[in-house]
């Protein structure tokens with residue numbers, strides 16, 4: 001089956017109750033929808049894949065992506081979705097390579113949303129709405145800032161996409177702005 005937005009969200013919540021993981025899933029969903037729209041692709045499909053990409057992470061952090069395959073197969077989710085979800089862990093926790101542009105976007109923005117989130121929450125406004133590309137770039141270059149965010153993965157993803165890193169960062173900020181309220185980054189603006 002190809003899960004609708006609600007079905008994808010329900011599945012996510014069946015395996016996750018961590019607010020941080022759900023917020024991360026909503027951020028990645030928003031950014032995936034944004035890129036799908038930019039590229040004239042299927043917003044609903046890209047969004048559902050974004051929502052479910054870390055479905056196994058809370059319960060099986062040591063078997064990330066491998067357990068996701070089992071869980072999604074159990075629920076009869078289409079192979080295309082499973083392949084896309086597994087491929088975000090390419091060379092990190094599995095050997096499924098991103099092939100489709102959707103998979104390359106997911107691979108790239110997964111870590112990047114984490115960095116942008118870290119940039120937004122340290123602002124006085126605690127908002128992504130007034131966060132500019134140049135301040136994200138400054139933090140991006142400071143490897144001690146959000147040190148857990150793997151910049152190499154982001155760069156590898158951008159080069160798979162043949163997209164300029166600045167463009168990817170700017171559009172990821174835009175995608176997160178669209179879901180600012182849902183991800184708690186609307187601030188007081």
Ligand SMILES: [Fe+2]
Nearest residue numbers: 053054064088
């Ligand atoms: Fe993941």
Ligand SMILES: [Fe+2]
Nearest residue numbers: 024053054110
């Ligand atoms: Fe993730």
